[in-house]
Amino acid sequence: MKKPFDLHADYQPESFEFNKTFKKAVKEAIARYPKGRQQSAVMPLLDLTQRQVAEEGAKQHPPYGGWVPRAAMDHIAEVLGMHKVKVYEVASFYSMYNTAPVGKYLVQCCTTTPCWLRGSDKIVEATKKHLGIGMGETTDDGKFSLMEVECLGACVNAPMVQINDDYYEDLTPQNMMEVLDNLSQDMQATVGSQTGRRDSMPSSDPTTMKDRAKKAKVV
């Protein structure tokens, strides 16, 4: 996963087309922009590509996750009437687009300062050990890929990871293993705080607005 952006690698498929369901979503995404500004839909179209590839990949053996093949970028350029290189630039700039194959579950570990101060090193080490892979690698069964990312904006419940579209917060090496074990059996893991903390409230009792917290039944 996250192999160097290689437009000519042997994992690149020959062609790409949006399927019926995604064609509808593509049309809707383009229609959101004013006439003559349709190229602004490049980001939603890259995202839809990744989602279609993920859906198809999840049914394969070994499974794989969402990524954006070069053929899809070429197709998007054609649909939006823009130069191919402009689509390559967007896809290769933003970290949310995977420009090479990834596992069915892409584990993005935040290691920026707040997560690091709250123990992200231990989460990363435990995850590597549990999955038997290093950063930038994919498990042999195609289920998991691991990557390191910068702050994902959930510092209040650090340490955290993002797996596909979901955030898993208040992690310990133990509850992280439970999340991975559930996903390895394609079972839904508990999303959000793993300690039951509601939103970003203090990990102990509320320290302010206690009456309101009581009224809202969060204590």
Ligand code: FES
């Ligand atoms: S530092 Fe990890 S979410 Fe912000």
